[in-house]
Structures are given as structure tokens and as C-alpha cells.
Amino acid sequence: MATPPPETPPPLPDEAPEATTSVLVQVLGTLGVLLFIAVIPLGAASMPWIVSKARGYHDVVLEPLQTCQVALNALGENPRFTPFGNNSGGRQSGLISWSATVRGSEARGTYRYSLRGSRDAWELVSATLIVDGHVHRLMHCARADGR
Numbered sequence: 158m159a160t161p162p163p164e165t166p167p168p169l170p171d172e173a174p175e176a177t178t179s180v181l182v183q184v185l186g187t188l189g190v191l192l193f194i195a196v197i198p199l200g201a202a203s204m205p206w207i208v209s210k211a212r213g214y215h216d217v218v219l220e221p222l223q224t225c226q227v228a229l230n231a232l233g234e235n236p237r238f239t240p241f242g243n244n245s246g247g248r249q250s251g252l253i254s255w256s257a258t259v260r261g262s263e264a265r266g267t268y269r270y271s272l273r274g275s276r277d278a279w280e281l282v283s284a285t286l287i288v289d290g291h292v293h294r295l296m297h298c299a300r301a302d303g304r
Contacts (some may be wrong), residue, residue: 164166174204175182175193177212182269187246203293214253214272214274214279215280215298216280217272217280218272218281218284219236219237219238219258220298221281221284221295221296221298222233222236222237222259222268222295222300223236225295225297225298226298227293227295227298228261228293228295228298229261231261231264231266231286231288231289231291231293232259232260232262232263232264232265233262233263233264233267233285234259234261234262234263235260235261235262236259236260236261237259237260237261238257238258238268239258239260239265243261251272252270252271252272252282253271253272254269254270255269255270256267256268256269257269257270259286264289265288266286266287266288266289267286267287267288268284268285268286268287269283269284269286269287270283270284270285271283274284281296282294283297284298
């Protein structure tokens with residue numbers, strides 16, 4: 158009996174099939190890029206809050222906003238930093254200075270403050286609140302020990 162001829166493999170295509178990307182992968186990639194673009198400004202905008210917490214002067218900075226009647230009249234109840242808005246600052250000549258967007262139950266404004274010190278002891282050097290074009294100096298509300 159004769160042996161059958163060996164099977165021949167199927168012919169190879171002239172070109173490999175085009176790679177296809179699923180719609181889901183394309184959508185997820187686009188969402189990832191958009192999320193990245195959105196997170197960077199939000200992270201930068203929330204810097205005063207993040208930095209003040211990390212360096213230990215958050216309470217020193219917020220106290221005039223939360224206890225000064227002038228600030229409470231201008232902003233309303235529960236004044237706090239907001240992660241949205243124009244925030245800038247840094248350290249120069251031994252001072253930490255920020256201009257941060259703050260808001261309360263009634264309004265939002267810009268809080269400019271400077272302080273010096275270290276993690277153990279911070280002294281508020283200046284504190285100014287600007288709401289609707291009105292400038293409110295808040296240093297008279299800061300406690301004598303800087304806290």
C-alpha cells in the first residue's frame with residue numbers, strides 16, 4: 158500500500174492582517190489623556206492646602222479666616238481653601254507666601270498670606286483677604302503667638 162503524500166501547510170498570506178484596535182481601547186486611551194490633562198491643573202490649584210498641611214502651618218493660616226469677624230462677614234460661614242482658582246506662591250527670603258482662592262458659604266475671594274518658621278512654630282506675618290474688590294487686613298485677628 159502506498160503511503161499518502163504528506164499534507165502541505167496552508168499557503169502563507171502575502172501580507173499580515175492589519176492590526177485592529179478595539180473601540181474600547183481607543184475610548185479608554187482618550188479618557189486617560191483627558192484625565193491626565195485635568196489632574197495637573199487641579200493638583201497645582203490645590204497646592205496651598207496640600208503644602209500647608211504637609212508643612213504644619215494649615216491651622217495658623219486658616220485661623221484668621223475662620224475667627225475674624227471681618228472675614229466671616231465677607232465670606233460667610235466655614236471659610237476654606239478651594240482647589241479651583243488662581244493659586245501661586247513659594248518660599249523667598251525665609252518667608253512662605255501664597256495667594257490662594259478661598260470660599261465660604263456666601264462668597265469667594267483671594268487670601269494672600271505670608272509666614273515664617275519651621276514645622277514646630279509658624280508665625281503669620283501678613284494676612285489679607287480680597288472679596289469683591291474690598292481689601293480686608295486680617296492680622297489683627299491673628300493670635301499674638303502666631304497661631
